[in-house]
Amino acid sequence: MADALLQMRGITKTFPGVKALSDVNLTVKRGEIHAICGENGAGKSTLMKVLSGVYPHGTYTGEIVFDGQECHFSDIRDSEKRGIVIIHQELALSPYLSIAENIFLGNEVVHRGLIDWNKTNAQAAELMRRVGLVENPTTPAMEIGVGKQQLVEIAKALSKEVRLLILDEPTAALNDEDSAHLLNLLRGLREQGITSVIISHKLNEIEAIADSLTIIRDGRTIETLDMKADNVTEDRIISGMVGRDLEHRYPPHESTVGAEVLRIENWTVHSPTQQGRKIIDNANLTLRRGEIVGLAGLMGAGRTELAMSVFGRAYGVDISGRIFKNGKEIRLRNVGDAIRHGLAYATEDRKRYGLNLIEDIQRNVSGASLEKLASGGWVNENKEFEVAERYRKDLNVKAPSVASVTGTLSGGNQQKVVLAKWIYSDPDVLILDEPTRGIDVGAKYEIYTIINALADQGKAILVISSELPELLGICDRIYALSAGRVTGEVPRAEATPERLMQFMTKVKE
Amino acid sequence: MSSVAPATGGITTNTAKVPGGGGPKVANGRFTINLRQSGIYIAFAVIVLGFAIATDGKLLGFQNISNIIIQNSYILVLAIGMILIIIAGHIDLSVGSVVAATGGLAAVLMVNLDIPWPLAILITLVAGGVIGAWQGYWVAYFGIPAFIVTLAGMLLFRAVAMQVLGNQGVGPFPDQIRTLANGFTPGTLGNVALGPLGGADIITLLVGILACAGMVVMQLRTRQARIGYKQSVEPFAMFVVRNVLAIVVIMTIVVQLARFKNLPWVLVLLAVLVIGYTLVANRTVFGRHVYAIGGNLQAASLSGVKVKRVTFWLFVNMGVLAAVAGIILSGRLNVALPGAGQQFELDAIAAAFIGGAAVQGGVGRIVGAITGGLIMAVINNGMSLLGASPDQVMLAKGAVLLLAVALDVWAKRRAGASR
Ligand SMILES: Nc1ncnc2c1ncn2[C@@H]1O[C@H](COP(=O)(O)OP(=O)(O)OP(=O)(O)O)[C@@H](O)[C@H]1O
Ligand SMILES: [Mg+2]
Numbered sequence: 025m026a027d028a029l030l031q032m033r034g035i036t037k038t039f040p041g042v043k044a045l046s047d048v049n050l051t052v053k054r055g056e057i058h059a060i061c062g063e064n065g066a067g068k069s070t071l072m073k074v075l076s077g078v079y080p081h082g083t084y085t086g087e088i089v090f091d092g093q094e095c096h097f098s099d100i101r102d103s104e105k106r107g108i109v110i111i112h113q114e115l116a117l118s119p120y121l122s123i124a125e126n127i128f129l130g131n132e133v134v135h136r137g138l139i140d141w142n143k144t145n146a147q148a149a150e151l152m153r154r155v156g157l158v159e160n161p162t163t164p165a166m167e168i169g170v171g172k173q174q175l176v177e178i179a180k181a182l183s184k185e186v187r188l189l190i191l192d193e194p195t196a197a198l199n200d201e202d203s204a205h206l207l208n209l210l211r212g213l214r215e216q217g218i219t220s221v222i223i224s225h226k227l228n229e230i231e232a233i234a235d236s237l238t239i240i241r242d243g244r245t246i247e248t249l250d251m252k253a254d255n256v257t258e259d260r261i262i263s264g265m266v267g268r269d270l271e272h273r274y275p276p277h278e279s280t281v282g283a284e285v286l287r288i289e290n291w292t293v294h295s296p297t298q299q300g301r302k303i304i305d306n307a308n309l310t311l312r313r314g315e316i317v318g319l320a321g322l323m324g325a326g327r328t329e330l331a332m333s334v335f336g337r338a339y340g341v342d343i344s345g346r347i348f349k350n351g352k353e354i355r356l357r358n359v360g361d362a363i364r365h366g367l368a369y370a371t372e373d374r375k376r377y378g379l380n381l382i383e384d385i386q387r388n389v390s391g392a393s394l395e396k397l398a399s400g401g402w403v404n405e406n407k408e409f410e411v412a413e414r415y416r417k418d419l420n421v422k423a424p425s426v427a428s429v430t431g432t433l434s435g436g437n438q439q440k441v442v443l444a445k446w447i448y449s450d451p452d453v454l455i456l457d458e459p460t461r462g463i464d465v466g467a468k469y470e471i472y473t474i475i476n477a478l479a480d481q482g483k484a485i486l487v488i489s490s491e492l493p494e495l496l497g498i499c500d501r502i503y504a505l506s507a508g509r510v511t512g513e514v515p516r517a518e519a520t521p522e523r524l525m526q527f528m529t530k531v532k533e
Numbered sequence: 534m535s536s537v538a539p540a541t542g543g544i545t546t547n548t549a550k551v552p553g554g555g556g557p558k559v560a561n562g563r564f565t566i567n568l569r570q571s572g573i574y575i576a577f578a579v580i581v582l583g584f585a586i587a588t589d590g591k592l593l594g595f596q597n598i599s600n601i602i603i604q605n606s607y608i609l610v611l612a613i614g615m616i617l618i619i620i621a622g623h624i625d626l627s628v629g630s631v632v633a634a635t636g637g638l639a640a641v642l643m644v645n646l647d648i649p650w651p652l653a654i655l656i657t658l659v660a661g662g663v664i665g666a667w668q669g670y671w672v673a674y675f676g677i678p679a680f681i682v683t684l685a686g687m688l689l690f691r692a693v694a695m696q697v698l699g700n701q702g703v704g705p706f707p708d709q710i711r712t713l714a715n716g717f718t719p720g721t722l723g724n725v726a727l728g729p730l731g732g733a734d735i736i737t738l739l740v741g742i743l744a745c746a747g748m749v750v751m752q753l754r755t756r757q758a759r760i761g762y763k764q765s766v767e768p769f770a771m772f773v774v775r776n777v778l779a780i781v782v783i784m785t786i787v788v789q790l791a792r793f794k795n796l797p798w799v800l801v802l803l804a805v806l807v808i809g810y811t812l813v814a815n816r817t818v819f820g821r822h823v824y825a826i827g828g829n830l831q832a833a834s835l836s837g838v839k840v841k842r843v844t845f846w847l848f849v850n851m852g853v854l855a856a857v858a859g860i861i862l863s864g865r866l867n868v869a870l871p872g873a874g875q876q877f878e879l880d881a882i883a884a885a886f887i888g889g890a891a892v893q894g895g896v897g898r899i900v901g902a903i904t905g906g907l908i909m910a911v912i913n914n915g916m917s918l919l920g921a922s923p924d925q926v927m928l929a930k931g932a933v934l935l936l937a938v939a940l941d942v943w944a945k946r947r948a949g950a951s952r
Contacts, residue, residue: 336837379832392837425765
C-alpha cells in the first residue's frame with residue numbers, strides 16, 4: 025500500500041519571463057487521495073500539465089516515474105494510455121453532444137468502422153451509474169448543470185481505464201451538495217484502487233478527504249504531509265501555503281452606512297431560451313453607500329441572472345420593474361448605460377465573460393473605461409500603462425509586467441485583473457459575482473480588504489457568493505434568493521448559516 | 534466626471550508576500566515576442582533579396598518598383614479594411630464585386646453623365662459606404678454571419694456592377710483620375726544629380742527625407758514618453774539599428790522612384806491611409822474596441838463596448854475603401870469593366886493572414902497586412918520577371934499563404950509549451 029505510484033523529481037518549467045516551477049518533487053502513493061495546495065500562481069496547474077503531457081517531454085526538465093517506469097509523454101493521449109487522466113480547471117465538454125458522446129469522444133465504440141450507438145449508450149449508462157449520475161445518456165451536455173458535467177468528466181476518465189485521476193479545482197464551481205457528492209465519489213474510487221490527485225482552494229474539503237498533502241509555494245515544494253500522522257488542520261495548511269500564520273480569515277471591518285444608492289423594485293426577468301419562464305420573480309433590493317450587501321442562493325436560484333439583468337439588461341428578455349439611483353428612476357437599456365450610471369459588474373466566469381485572454385493586463389484593466397484615458401477618441405497609452413501598473417501593484421497581481429497576456433496568468437491573478445478593471449471604472453455600485461472563486465486564502469484576504477476599502481470610499485457593494493461563511497464574514501446585510509424570489513433579508517447580527525439556508529431553500533407556497 | 538482615477542491609495546493591500554517572482558524579468562519574454570512579430574518582416578526581406586539576386590537586380594530597378602506599387606495599390610487599400618474586419622472576427626468576401634460596382638458607378642458618373650470628377654469621386658465613396666452599411670446592417674444588427682452576408686454580397690454587387698455598366702466597359706476616364714491611379718507627382722523643383730545614379734527629382738527626395746525625419750522624431754518622442762512613465766523600452770542600440778534599417782529601406786525606394794518619374798500618387802495615398810489607419814487601430818477608442826470584440830466578444834459587450842455599432846462601422850469603412858480601390862483600378866485601366874476585381878477579396882484576405890492576422894480574430898496589424906500584400910506582390914512580380922507561368926505563380930502564392938499561417942500556428946503552440 026505504501027509504495028509510490030508516481031514520482032516527479034526535480035521538475036523545472038519556465039515560460040518566457042516566468043519560472044513557473046523550480047525543482048519540484050511530488051510523490052503520490054498507490055491508492056491514496058493526494059491533495060496539492062498553494063497560492064494562486066504557485067504552479068499547481070502547471071505541474072499537473074507537465075505530468076499529463078500537455079507540456080511534452082523536453083519542454084521541462086526533471087523526471088517522471090509512473091508505476092516504476094520513467095515516462096516521456098509527448099501529449100495527453102500518451103499519458104492517458106498509461107492511465108493518467110486530467111480533468112482541467114475549465115471543463116471541456118462539447119455542449120451539443122450527448123452525455124454518452126462526450127464520454128466516448130475520441131474513444132468511440134466502433135463496430136466495423138461505424139459507431140455502435142446501442143453499445144455506446146449502454147456502456148455510458150453503466151459508467152454514469154458508477155459516478156452516480158442520474159440522467160439520460162442521450163441528453164445534450166449543455167442541458168445539465170455544472171455539477172453533473174463534472175461527473176460526466178469523471179465518467180469519461182473511468183472509460184479510459186484510469187489509474188491516476190487528476191482533478192484541478194473540481195469543486196470551484198459546485199455548490200455544497202454537488203461538492204459533497206463528488207468527494208464521496210472520490211472516496212468510492214479510492215476503494216476501487218484508483219489514485220487521485222486533487223487541487224483545491226477549499227481547505228475544508230482537503231481536510232475531509234485527503235490522505236496526504238503537498239504544499240507548493242512560488243514554484244517550489246514546501247512540504248509533503250500525511251494528513252493523519254501529522255494531524256493537519258486548515259490553519260496548518262494555510263501557514264504552509266502563505267509562509268506565515270493568518271490570524272483572521274476575514275479582515276475586521278466596521279461599515280459606515282450612508283444614504284440609499286440603488287433601489288430595485290418589482291424586478292421580473294424572463295428566460296431568453298424557455299418561453300414564459302420567470303427567472304427572477306418580483307425582486308426588491310436596496311443598496312446603500314458604504315454598505316456591503318450579500319446575495320445568497322443555491323445554484324440556479326438566479327443570482328447571476330438578477331445581477332446581469334440589472335446591469336444594462338445583459339441577461340434575460342421581457343424585463344419589468346424599476347431601478348432608482350440616488351432616489352431618481354433610471355433606465356438602463358444596455359451595458360453602456362449601466363456603466364455611465366456608475367454600475368459595475370465583475371462576472372463569475374472570468375474566462376468567458378471577464379477577460380480578453382489574448383490581450384495583456386494593461387488593455388484588460390482599461391477595457392471598461394477607455395473614455396477616461398482618451399481625449400477626442402485618442403487613447404493615452406502612457407497614462408493607461410501608469411494606471412495598469414498601479415493596480416498591478418495595489419492588487420498584488422503576480423505577473424512579470426502589465427504587458428503579460430492575461431491568458432497566461434493563473435486563475436486567481438486573472439480574477440484580480442477583472443477586479444482592477446471594474447475598480448478603475450470608479451463605480452458607485454459594484455456588483456461582485458463570486459469574487460473569490462478559485463482564489464487562495466491569502467489572496468481572498470486581500471480581496472476582502474479591497475472590498476472593505478471600496479466600501480469605506482462610499483461605494484455600495486453587492487457580493488454574490490456560494491460560500492456562506494464568506495458572506496457571513498464580510499457582509500453587513502444579506503439577501504437570500506430562492507428560485508428567483510427574494511425570500512429573506514438578514515442583517516449581519518442576526519445572520520447564521522442555518523437561518524440563511526432556511527431562506528435559500530424556501531419554496532413557493 | 535470626477536477625478537480621473539478613483540482614490541486607489543486607500544486600497545493598497547498588504548504586499549508583504551510574493552518574494553521575487555513579480556520582479557521585472559521581462560527582457561527575455563519581450564525578445565521572443567518581438568522576434569515572432571518581426572518574423573513577417575524578416576520573411577519579406579528574405580523574399581525581396583532572393584528575387585533581387587535571382588533577377589540580377591531587375592526586381593529593384595526603378596521602373597519595376599514603381600510598377601509593383603501601382604499594380605498592387607488597390608489590393609493594399611482593400612487589405613487595410615480587410616484586416617480590421619478580420620481582427621473583429623469577421624470576413625468580407627464581397628470586396629471584389631464592390632470594387633467593380635463602385636468603379637462602374639464612377640465611370641458612369643464621369644463618362645456618361647459628365648459630372649465633375651471631384652463630385653463623382655465623392656458620390657462613389659458615399660455609395661461604397663452605403664454598400665458597406667447594407668452589409669454591416671445584416672451582420673451587426675440582424676446577426677447573420679459575415680461569411681454568408683458577404684457571400685451574398687459578392688453575387689449581389691457583381692450584378693449591380695453589370696447593371697450599372699450595362700454589361701460593357703465604360704471609359705475613358707478624365708485625366709485627373711488617370712493621374713491619381715497611374716501618374717506621378719510633378720517635378721516642380723527640377724532634378725539634382727546623384728553622381729553615378731544620374732538625375733533624381735528633388736521633391737521626391739525631399740518628401741522621402743521628411744518622412745524619415747518625421748518617423749524618427751515620432752518614435753523618439755514615444756520613447757521619451759515611455760521612459761518618462763518608467764516603462765520598459767528597447768535598448769537604445771536596438772532602437773538606432775531599427776531606425777537606420779527603416780531609413781535605408783525607405784530611402785532606397787525613394788531614390789529609385791526619384792530617378793524614375795517621381796512619386797506615384799497612389800503611393801502618397803497609400804502612405805496616408807496606412808499611417809492614418811495604424812493610428813486609428815492602435816491609439817483610438819474605436820480601434821481598441823475592434824481588438825476587444827475580436828478577442829472576446831462577450832467580455833467586450835459586458836465592458837460596455839457597443840459591439841453592434843463598431844461592427845456596423847467596420848463594414849461601412851470597408852465599403853468606402855473598396856470604392857477607393859474601385860476608382861483607382863478603373864482609372865488605371867482607363868475603363869470600368871463589369872468583370873473587374875475578380876478574386877480581389879481572396880488577395881486581400883490572404884494579405885491579412887500572411888501579415889499575421891489570426892483566424893479567431895483579435896490579432897493583426899495594418900502594417901502586417903500591407904507587408905503580407907507586398908510579399909504576394911513581390912512573388913508575383915519576381916516570378917513573372919523570371920518568366921514563370923501564371924499557374925506557377927498561383928502555386929507559389931498558395932504555398933506561401935499556407936506556410937505563413939502554419940508558421941504562425943506553430944509559433945503559438947511553441948510559445949504555449951515553451952521551456
Ligand atoms: N502559458 C504560460 N505562459 C506564461 N506563463 C504561464 C503560462 N502558464 C502559466 N504561467 C505562469 O506560471 C505560474 C504558475 O501558474 P499556474 O497556472 O500553474 O498556477 P496555479 O498554482 O494553478 O494557480 P491557481 O490557483 O490560480 O490556478 C503563474 O505565474 C503563471 O502566470
Ligand atoms: Mg490552477
